[in-house]
Amino acid sequence: MEILVSDLRLNYGAEQPGLAGVDLRLARGEQVAIIGPSGAGKTSLLRCLATALRASSGTLQLDTRDPWRLGREDLRVLRSRIGTIHQAPPLPPRQRVVTATLAGRLGVWPIWKSLLSLIAPQDIAGARAALQRLDLTDKLFERCDQVSGGQLQRVGIARVLYQAPALILADEPVSALDPALADHTLAVLCDDARQRGATLIASLHAVDLARARFSRIVGVRDGRIAFDKSAGEVSEGDLTALYASERVTPGSPPALTSALPRVSATGLPCC
Amino acid sequence: MLLSRDSRDPAAAGRLIGCMLVLALAWPIGKVAQVDPAALLDPANLKVAGGFVASFWPLAHDTFFLGLLRDAVLQTLAIATVGTLLALLIAIPLAVGSTAALSVSAIGPAPRAIWRPAVRQAVKALTLFLRGIPELVWALLFVRVFGLGPSAAVLALALTYGGMLAKVFAEILDSVDRGPARAILAAGGSRTAALVYGLLPNAVPELVSYSIYRWECALRAAVVMGLVGAGGMGQLMDQSMKAFNGGEVASILTAFLLLVLAADALSNLLRRWMDAPPDALHKRIVSGWVLALAGALVCVSAWRMIGLDLGALFGAHAGSDIARFLGEFLPPAHDLPLLGKIASGSLETLATSLVGTVLAACLAAVLALPAAGRCGAVLKAITRFALNLLRAVPELVWATITVLAVGLGPFAGALALALHTCGVLGRLYAEALENAPPAGEAALRTSGAPRSLAFLYGALPQVAPQWLAYTLYRWEINIRMAAVMGFVGAGGLGQALYYELSLFRLGNACAIILAMLLLALLVDHASAMLRWRLG
Structure with a gap:
């Protein structure tokens, strides 16, 4: 999916600026990592792109069409081509992993199939294949409240893999995973997007992971694009400026001091 | 379709069997409950019920009737107040006797005490017995001892609500922090000291709050008991109903709804007053003492109004009178024809409660969506009002109307149960929906799922356990209601009991009451098991 964003603004209120004029252009099949400090507006930007939030002003075009000018049914069809991975996947605790995964295609399936699938899962093989790529096959028939936080986050990813959308929006997709698993999971996601020619935008806390897996990196700070460069061009200076805090004494930012990707403790998905 | 072993769902067999079982049971249950939707549309029935409902307007408002109505309202209030007090x-004493929080042996090794736990169990059994028999059955019995009038209702309320309050009080005492009480017991303090200084300070707000809530319920129960002749608005309504005077019935119903609304508001106000945070205490307009004084005044005047002669109840003669009356109930009859009648009555009651609860759950699920504000503010207000109306009218009052609509029999009872229960469940369902985190459904909507499917996949699984628990809990209540529904001609065990009591065959009546108790216990167990299995 092709994305064009220009001067996108989102007002949350006086004390918390959402987005203060964002310009971004992505070609079909491009992969971009978004980095930036907490509260910079990464999630807001992703939610605007997912058409879950409507920006206060500015233009958003997905495949050269403004989603907010579409009719109800057209918007629904467009949305079924967008897959969002949430930091804390909003899966009902008592739903089974197989059903939660299959729910990815509710926008495509005919109604009768979706209804039947509530009682008897309609594409067990498909769900199994999606989970297999994330090493979760043995959790297929478990309930969502019976798997760990990291496994649940991967179930959320499996749902999007199964959905096979033209645009993948991943908000901290690997925050609850250990470094090695995070790298592997991100690789699976990138490969999937590459094979299908899907566009992928992932916000990441772990700067090293972003530099290792993505060719293009966008830094977001205070609701604006701070820099938009290829991974090789991003300098230490860029990162220091991006993460510099007014409250914490200036020094090397936390994301750079550790060689390993940081696992956010507060972002653990809770079921 | 040939499924490879790889893609077989381990839950499929269980679900298939479950569905088949439900389908296989639905037919006989419907048959026993005499479900007959066509009766709803039968022209003759429509004419009777329609004519009756049409005669509701204009409301009866002549001075004589209004005077009667005012007296009845006051009497109902007095019944509820005195009944709750008793x-x-x-x-x-029952609650204090059965709580485990005051157990000395629980705090550590103690000299072997067998009789204390035994007393606790005996008290628990007595509580179970008291709340197991519906107040309406007690009322029906007492009307035959004390004659028509409010005394029967007061005593019936005292017994059943005594059991209910005892159970909940014991649960509250068990659930508050036991630390302070244990510390006092461990330091050699008496049970009284542990209760007063250890348990009560934490438990009192909840105890009072629940008592107020029960008073509100007692008000409804007082009206219903009047239908079997135990005074108050119910008795007036029964008379108007038998005279087929729609205007009077409508006036009484209106007065009843207003009374229930007022009681609801008052109890909310009182509970909010009690829940005020400590730092807002000095801001209260009325102090606790003024409220307590007002409460005491109300209680005393209610007591005088009922004119209950407790002396006579405990007098020298009364003892032997009651003993003789109770003696006539024993032993319960157990001849074969009666047992057959009880078996078929139990089946009918069970089927009525099932059909009523399932119908109510389906209706409530449909109404809960607009009531949770999913279809706009206007529809929300309208459905909320409708649900409140359905809920405010007691099952037995609904039954007097549904009996007109579909004729005598268990189907009328099931419909009446469904109407009232749907009001209760609809509101609970809607509250559960509103409190559920919206993220799951929103996420599905943004990935293109249609509204209905996003609800089914994202929201329903989150509220389903709660909905199910509420429904099973209502089923436990409905089996008790279905058992007494027969008093107004809606079939089941109630009809048989009414018949036997009218003929003063008390041994037979005793057997039927025992069957009611047993049935209620059976359903409690089934419901608990289902909840455990599905929980």
């Missing part, structure tokens, strides 16, 4: 007198 229930408290019964409940407090």
Whole structure:
């Protein structure tokens, strides 16, 4: 999916600026990592792109069409081509992993199939294949409240893999995973997007992971694009400026001091 | 379709069997409950019920009737107040006797005490017995002892609500922090000291709050008991109903709804007053003492109004009178024809409660969506009002109307249960929906799922356990209601009991009451098991 964003603004209120004029252009099949400090507006930007939030002003075009000018049914069809991975996947605790995964295609399936699938899962093989790529096959028939936080986050990813959308929006997709698993999971996601020619935008806390897996990196700070460069061009200076805090004494930012990707403790998905 | 072993769902067999079982049971249950939707549309029935409902307007408002109505309203209030007071007198010792929080042996090794736990179990059994028999059955019995009038209702309330309050009080005492009480017991303090200084300070707000809530319920129960002749608005309504005077019935119903609304508001106000945070205490307009004084005044005047002669109840003669009356109930009859009648009555009652609860759950699920504000503010207000109306009218009052609509029999009872229960469940369902986190459904909507499917996949699984628990809990209540529904001609065990009591065959009546108790216990167990299995 092709994305064009220009001067996108989102007002949350006086004390918390959402987005203060964002310009971004992505070609079909491009992969971009978004980095930036907490509260910079990464999630807001992703939610605007997912058409879950409507920006206060500015233009958003997905495949050269403004989603907010579409009719109800057209918007629904467009949305079924967008897959969002949430930091804390909003899966009902008592739903089974197989059903939660299959729910990815509710926008495509005919109604009768979706209804039947509530009682008897309609594409067990498909769900199994999606989970297999994330090493979760043995959790297929478990309930969502019976798997760990990291496994649940991967179930959320499996749902999007199964959905096979033209645009993948991943908000901290690997925050609850250990470094090695995070790298592997991100690789699976990138490969999937590459094979299908899907566009992928992932916000990441772990700067090293972003530099290792993505060719293009966008830094977001205070609701604006701070820099938009290829991974090789991003300098230490860029990162220091991006993460510099007014409250914490200036020094090397936390994301750079550790060689390993940081696992956010507060972002653990809770079921 | 040939499924490879790889893609077989381990839950499929269980679900298939479950569905088949439900389908296989639905037919006989419907048959026993005499479900007959066509009766709803039968022209003759429509004419009777329609004509009756049409005669509701204009409301009866002549001075004589309004005077009667005012007296009945006051009497109903008095019945509820005195009944709750007596229930408290019964409940407090029972609750203290059965709570485990005051167990000395629980704090550590103690000299072997067998009789203390035995007393606790005996008290628990007595509580179970008291609340197991519906107040309406007690009322029906007492009307035959004390004659028509409010005394029967007061005593019936005292017994059943005494049991209910005792159970909940004991649960509250068990659930508050036991630390302070244990510390006092461990330091050699008496049970009284542990209760007063250890348990009560934490438990009192909840105890009072629940008592107020029960008073509100007692008000409804007082009206219903009047239908079997135990005074108050119910008795007036029964008379108007038998005279087929729609205007009077409508006036009484209106007065009843207003009374229930007022009681609801008052109890909310009182509970909010009690829940005020400590730092807002000095801001209260009325102090606790003024409220307590007002409460005491109300209680005393209610007591005088009922004119209950407790002396006579405990007098020298009364003892032997009651003993003789109770003696006539024993032993319960157990001849074969009666047992057959009880079996078929139990089946009918069970089927009525099932059909009523399932119908109510389906209706409530449909109404809960607009009531949770999913279809706009206007529809929300309208459905909320409708649900409140359905809920405010007691099952037995609904039954007097549904009996007109579909004729005598269990189907009328099931419909009446469904109407009232749907009001209760609809509101609970809607609250559960509103409190559920919206993220799951929103996420599905943004990935293109249609509204209905996003709800089914994202929201329903989150509220389903709660909905199910509420439904099963209502089923436990409905089996008790279905058992007494027969008093107004809606089939089941109630009809048989009414018949036997009218003929003063008390042995037979005793057997039927025992069957009611057993049935209620059976359903409690089934419901608990289902909840455990599905929980």
